Amino acid sequence: MKAKFLVPLFLFLGLAGFLAFGLTLNPREVPSPLIDKPAPAFTLARVDDPAQQFSLADMRGKVWLLNVWASWCVACRQEHPVLVDLAHRNLVPVVGLNYKEVRGDGQLDARGMALDAETGLAVERARRWLGEHGNPYMLSVLDIDGRVGIDFGVYGVPETFLIDGNGKIRYKHIGPITPENLQQVILPKVEEVRRAG
Amino acid sequence: MKPRSKRLVLVGVGVALLVGAVALVLNAFQQNLVFFHTPTEVAAGKAPTGRTFRIGGLVEVGSVQREPDGVTVRFAVTDTAKTIPVSYQGTLPDLFKEGKGAVVQGRLEADGTFRASEVLAKHDENYMPPEAAHAVEQAHKAGATVKP
Amino acid sequence: MIPELGHFSLVLAFVLSLVQAVVPLVGASRNRAALMAVGRPAAQGQFFFVAFSFACLTWAFITSDFSVEYVALHSNTATPLYYRITGVWGSHEGSLLLWALVLALWTVAVTVFSRHLPDVFLARVLGVLGCISVGFLAFLLVTSNPFERLLPGAPEGRDLNPLLQDPGMIIHPPLLYMGYVGFSVAFAFAIAALLSGRMDAAWARWSRPWTTVAWVFLTAGITVGSGWAYYELGWGGWWFWDPVENASFMPWLLGTALIHSLAVTEKRGAFRSWTVLLAIGAFSLSLLGTFLVRSGVITSVHAFATDPKRGLFILFLLVVVIGVSLLLYAWRAPRLSGGGSFAFVSRETALLGNNVLLSVASASVLLGTLYPLFLDALGMGKISVGPPYFEAVFVPLMTPVVVLMMFGPFLRWKGDTLGPVLRRVAPAFVASIAIGVGAAFAIGHATPRTMLGLALAAWVVLASAQQLVARLGERPGAASAARLRGIPSAWWGMWLAHLGIGIFIIGVTLVGSLNQSLDVKMREGQRAELAGYSFVFRGVQDAAGPNFDASRATLDVSRSGVAIATLHPEKRLYRAQGMPMTEADLDIGPFRDVYVSLGEQLPDGSWIVSLYYKPFISWIWLGCALMALGGIFAASDRRYRKLAERSAPAAAARQAA
Incomplete structure (x- = not known):
């Protein structure tokens, strides 16, 4: 007869175990299907000089980070000091992918805007933002219509990809980088990839 | 007793x-x-007919069209690999926009159109409903990345 | 400076909560009066510091101090003052601080209204409440500090989520939290009773008013939340079975069971271990609700940004609090079985039946809420469980609850004979079936659901009337005023709350059966007809609010040529977040609401307009209001006050001795 009083406890522990498992399924923690696959190739105009192009192939042989950002993205502001600090320490080059700078901003209506005008506005906004908050990037490129972002499977900004010397994606971080994830996850991964490559 | x-x-x-x-x-x-299917699964015929289910993905840019009655809307939902045409009668949610994530609930018609009874849009500007994100992820996993 | 003071004050509150958690419990187990006496000042001090901290955060919002990250993300200089204040609990960190504040408030209330409690018992109650407080303050300080600085400060804030910029949202979270967190008192009483092994009618009598008051707040909170969803989400629904709604509804169902179970324990000494389990369960579901909302394990329109670290912390808290209490229960509850015996046909059985049904209903909501997560965990696909599931489960479970609810009060405690009682209630029962079926045909909507709903409502109303007449007839000869006064307010509480259920059912049934809606394209001067009302579209003007720009439509509503109302639904664009919002407008009436929301503008200049006719929807809120009012009556019964007066001298004598 005593055992029946343990039933609620066991029911609850079962539920709790299951919830703990549920936590690991956090939708933002889903590993990217692109991990260990070649990064989608792209060639895009640079923010500092839109006449110049930058493409994935330019980084061949280097281990680097691709950080997806936009000036309208609140969480990017949150992670920005971490990136600026990383740049000061000169540990790994970071390339910025400026994602849908104009049409991603809910406050602007980019419909009907000519591509030239949109690019101009994007460059101006991106530069102003980098001027205000510091520029941790080796360089940034403009993904005006977000196509490259879609190829990379970006579904929220910010996201950060670790790409190895062969152009393969080795790790993906979703959401803003905190000093802890940088120190405990991303930098060790960079080391690991460097040693392996 | x-x-x-x-x-x-x-x-x-x-x-x-x-x-x-x-x-x-x-x-x-x-x-x-209500099961959830990606557009790729629907296109492959894996989704049930005659039963309500959900699809998710991005609203294809340039696909939103209104019928003359003004109340019926047609658009396409894509996971970047496959695209499913959707028709819907009613008011769209405030955050519904071309190029943004959406989840649509309804039935598949015989002609391959998805007749929606409910449209849920991305709730916040920096985040997509996980289901829509899931669909895009799935399409990538299938290696079906196409250049739009 | 002020944010740092707030943060520091939160740390002090945490230290005091540790003292409050440990010292009185140690004192109670060693029977040291001096240690036990620490609980009261520690709790009051903790309240002071949490309140001060809350005031500091509020101040940061009022002064738009965007060097505080939380303020920068959820406020804006253009936000009206009242929404800057309510922005304090507009997101994760602030609403947790509100949680902590409400818990401290309840604890202080216990210290103030507990003069009649034995010192040992009070010490244990405060100790348990202190433990919960430790957990939540640690959670705030470790993972969710609302005073985190953003340096350099932002020049302008991101503004509060426009959905939350609504009068309903000013009072909904505080009410809901008062309810949620209020169950912590019932929980603490139950744990204290398990610790002391004393669990008798007196214990139930102490717990009852606290539980009832928490239940009243929860009822009011859920009602306001539902009302908010009704007019703010813009499509006329009032309950969506969203995980976050379910998170508040599950504790309500178990809390309702708990109130009734406590009644039996107080009057008859029966159900003791069951009552304790319900008290633990109601609070556990409140915690679980907090977990579901805060951890982001479940997709919901309300879910805040997810953070696995936070989820893990709450889960840990959940496991410690609930796990330890259930362990204690398994250890101590076997001693509690027995108590008042009762016959099969008795009021106890009716209440037990309802308790079981309410618990099963609560479990079925839990299952429906967690099932998508469950399948996802097993890799069996992504699914969603929508309103059809909950309705399919809920109607059959609640139908016997409503029947028993009105049948129970006719039965005597301990034992009764079925024959005479059946003969008493049969006429009303048969009549209500006839009324239900007849009324369904009369309104031209003879579906089983409508017949069932109307019959149940008729049953509640008729049986309520019969109970009132019977109660008034108990003292023949006395003047009717004296007879009315002779009825204890606890009885009125029960009567009103049960009647409220009937009114609620009428609202739910009729709005479900008879509501009509129409999406229509309109241009200036055009007319649309719905449910006998005609709507003339008078065009759209630009309007500006403090922090938004709006397109404001004007529609004249009339019925058979008589003007009824002029409605102004809006389509707003909140400047700071660039977030569009539909603001519906409605004409509220006792028997119907007319509800209009503005859709988008079409390229040809016309607008999509959604028109809704919602019969009897106000009866839903009225029913809920009656339930809450019933709770207030029940909690203010004279015998609780008398109990306090009677035991005050006794307690004084004990202290003097």
Whole structure:
């Protein structure tokens, strides 16, 4: 007869175990299907000089980070000091992918805007933002219509990809980088990839 | 009634109630679960016909069209690999926009159009409904990346 | 400076909560009066510091101090003052701080209204509440500090989520939290009773008013939330079975069971271990609700940004609090069985039946809420469980609850004979079936659901009337005023709350059966007809609010040529977040609401307009209001006050001795 009083406890522990498992399924923690696959190739105009192009192939042989950002993205502001600090320490080059700078901003209506005008506005906004908050990037490129972002499977900004010397994606971080994830996850991964490559 | 038989009756009623409730819940699950499919799965014929389900993905840019009645809307949902045409009657949510994530609930018609009864849009500007994100992820996993 | 003071004050509150958690419990187990006496000042001090901290955060919002990250993300200089204040609990960190504040408030209330409690018991109650407080303050300080600085400060804030910029949202979270967190008192009483092994009618009598008051707040909170969803989400629904709604509804169902179970324990000494389990369960579901909302394990329109670290912390808290209490229960509850015996046909059985049904209903909501997560965990696909599931389960479970609810009060405690009682209630029962079926045909909507709903409502109303007449007839000869006064307010509480259920059912049934809606394209001067009302579209003007720009439509509503109302639904664009919002407008009436929301503008200049006719929807809120009012009556019964007066001298004598 005593055992029946343990039933609620066991029911609850079962539920709790299951919830703990549920936590690991956090939708933002889903590993990217692109991990260990070649990064989608792209060639895009640079923010500092839109006449110049930058493409994935330019980084061949280097281990680097691709950080997806936009000036309208609140969480990017949150992670920005971490990136600026990383740049000061000169540990790994970071390339910025400026994602849908104009049409991603809910406050602007980019419909009907000519591509030239949109690019101009994007460059101006991106530069102003980098001027205000510091520029941790080796360089940034403009993904005006977000196509490259879609190829990379970006579904929220910010996201950060670790790409190895062969152009393969080795790790993906979703959401803003905190000093802890940088120190405990991303930098060790960079080391690991460097040693392996 | 004797205490013993009273207890038996109470336990019996309790068990009967529990069995009834479980049957009720299972039956309700059987009939009312709404499964989620990606556009790729729908295109491959994996989605049920004659039953409500959900699809998710991005609203294809340039696909939103209104019928002359003004109330019927046609658009396409894509996971970047496959695209499913959707028709919907009613008011679209505030955050519904071309190029943004959306989840649509409804049935698949014989002509391959998805007739939506409910449209859910991305709730916040920096985040997509996980289901829509899931669809895009799935398409990538299938290695079906196409250049739009 | 002020944010740092707030943060520091939160740390002090945490230290005091540790003292409050440990010292009185140690004192109670060693029977040291001096240690036990620490609980009261520690709790009051903790309240002071949490309140001060809350005031500091509020101040940061009022002064738009965007060097505080939380303020920068959820406020804006253009936000009206009242929404800057309510922005304090507009997101995760602030609403947790509100949680902590409400818990401290309840604890202080216990210290103030507990003069009649034995010192040992009070010490244990405060100790348990202190433990919960430790957990939540640690959670705030470790993972969710609302005073986190953003340096350099932002020039302008991101503004509060426009959905939350609504009068309903000013009072909904505080009410809901008062309810949620209020169950912590019932929980603490139950744990204290398990610790002391004393669990008798007196214990139930102490717990009852606290539980009832928490239940009243929860009822009011859920009602306001539902009302908010009704007019703010813009499509006329009032309950969506969203995980976050379910998170508040599950504790309500178990809390309702708990109130009734406590009644039996107080009057008859029966159900003791069951009552304790319900008290633990109601609070556990409140915690679980907090977990579901805060951890982001479940997709919901309300879910805040997810953070696995936070989820893990709450889960840990959940496991400690609930796990330890259930362990204690398994250890101590076997001693509690027995108590008042009762016959099969008795009021106890009716209440037990309802308790079981309410618990099963609560479990079925839990199952429906967690099932998508469950399948996802097993890799069995992504699914969603929508309103059809909950309705399919809920109607059959609640129908016997409503029947028993009105049948129970006719039965005597301990034992009764079925024959005479059946003969008494049979006429009303048969009549209500006839009324239900007849009324369904009369309104031209003879579906089983409508017949069932109307019959149940008729049953509640008729049986309520019969109970009132019977109660008034108990003292023949006395003047009717004296007879009315002779009825204890606890009885009125029960009567009103049960009647409220009937009114609620009428609202739910009729709005479900008879509501009509129409999406229509309109241009200036055009007319649309719905349910006998005609709507003339008078065009759209630009309007500006403090922090938004709006397109404001004007529609004249009339019925058979008589003007009824002029409605102004809006389409707003909140400047700071660039977030569009539909603001519906409605004409509220006792028997119907007319509800209009503005859709988008079409390229040809016309607008999509959604028109809704919602019969009897106000009866839903009225029914809920009656339930809450019933709770207030029940909690203010004279015998609780008398109990306090009677035991005050006794307690004083004990202290003097």
